[in-house]
Amino acid sequence: EAGVTQFPSHSVIEKGQTVTLRCDPISGHDNLYWYRRVMGKEIKFLLHFVKESKQDESGMPNNRFLAERTGGTYSTLKVQPAELEDSGVYFCASSLRGTHNTEAFFGQGTRLTVV
Amino acid sequence: GESVGLHLPTLSVQEGDNSIINCAYSNSASDYFIWYKQESGKGPQFIIDIRSNMDKRQGQRVTVLLNKTVKHLSLQIAATQPGDSAVYFCAENPNYGGSQGNLIFGKGTKLSVKP
Numbered sequence: 623e624a625g626v627t628q629f630p631s632h633s634v635i636e637k638g639q640t641v642t643l644r645c646d647p648i649s650g651h652d653n654l655y656w657y658r659r660v661m662g663k664e665i666k667f668l669l670h671f672v673k674e675s676k677q678d679e680s681g682m683p684n685n686r687f688l689a690e691r692t693g694g695t696y697s698t699l700k701v702q703p704a705e706l707e708d709s710g711v712y713f714c715a716s717s718l719r720g721t722h723n724t725e726a727f728f729g730q731g732t733r734l735t736v737v
Numbered sequence: 738g739e740s741v742g743l744h745l746p747t748l749s750v751q752e753g754d755n756s757i758i759n760c761a762y763s764n765s766a767s768d769y770f771i772w773y774k775q776e777s778g779k780g781p782q783f784i785i786d787i788r789s790n791m792d793k794r795q796g797q798r799v800t801v802l803l804n805k806t807v808k809h810l811s812l813q814i815a816a817t818q819p820g821d822s823a824v825y826f827c828a829e830n831p832n833y834g835g836s837q838g839n840l841i842f843g844k845g846t847k848l849s850v851k852p
Contacts, residue, residue: 626780657840665781665826665842678839713780726840728773728780 624648626729628714634735640702643732647696647716653677654697655717655726656689660710668712671697672719704736745824747847756814756850760827760843765808767829771840772801772812776823784812784825814848822850 627646635641647654656668668687669679673694682689686705691697701708711733715726750756762770768789773781787794787801787810794801800813810827824847828840 655839657842664844665828665840667839667841670839681839715780725783725786728782730778730780 626714626716626727628712628729628732630732631730632733632735634737635704637706637736638703640700641704641734643699643701643712643714643734645697645699645714645716645729647714648727650718651716651727652694652719653717653726654691655715656697656699657681657713657715657728658710659713660707663710665713668699701734704734706736709734709736745845745847747849749849749851750817752817752819752850752852754817756812756817756821756848758812758814758825758846758848760810760812760846762808762810762827762829762843763841764829764831765805767831767841769830770801770803770810771828771830772799772810773826773828773842774821774823775826775845781826817848817850819850819852822848824848 629644633641652673654671657665659665667681669682669689670677671691674691688700711731713728713731715728717726771786772784774784775781785796785799785801787803792803798815802811814821824845826845827843830840
């Protein structure tokens with residue numbers, strides 16, 4: 623079974639440009655999460671989808687970040703315009719819904735560098 | 738312990754010894770805790786979890802201890818192997834209700850195993 627996959631694995635963009643990160647969750651997983659880790663800091667929650675609906679987006683830093691999950695399958699996270707402080711590793715995770723202690727499986731992450 | 742800036746706390750152990758990694762969590766209302774292992778270039782990998790109604794849980798070569806009085810979590814790895822070398826994160830879920838979401842991660846501890 624394929625795990626959570628993220629694309630691209632690395633992205634280097636200039637300040638002010640737009641970048642779109644993609645996450646393909648494990649098939650059948652309703653829950654999809656975005657996290658990020660900026661240099662020297664903890665992994666921080668960004669938002670949580672249940673199918674195509676945003677369950678919790680309290681961790682989104684500002685309105686330059688837009689996450690979508692049309693059709694409840696893959697998700698995209700767009701940063702527009704990118705700023706230097708957006709550099710970090712962006713992780714996606716997915717889990718089943720409706721069962722106790724459902725394990726969240728993480729992708730390998732996308733390393734974003736804004737120069 | 739606490740990390741400063743870019744530096745993670747590091748634990749160096751001899752192969753075959755037992756390892757103990759500690760974590761202080763922040764939210765006294767959190768009722769579900771997870772340990773993750775992150776190897777270089779990969780996303781966090783679930784190791785073991787524990788609910789707040791327990792104080793100890795054992796897995797294969799790993800044991801998690803929870804002390805709610807002092808908000809402390811520890812991960813014990815028996816007979817540490819070179820493949821255990823990684824960064825270990827504790828995470829708390831203050832919104833436990835059937836699936837993991839909105840996890841609060843600790844800063845991580847780097848475990849190095851000497852052959």
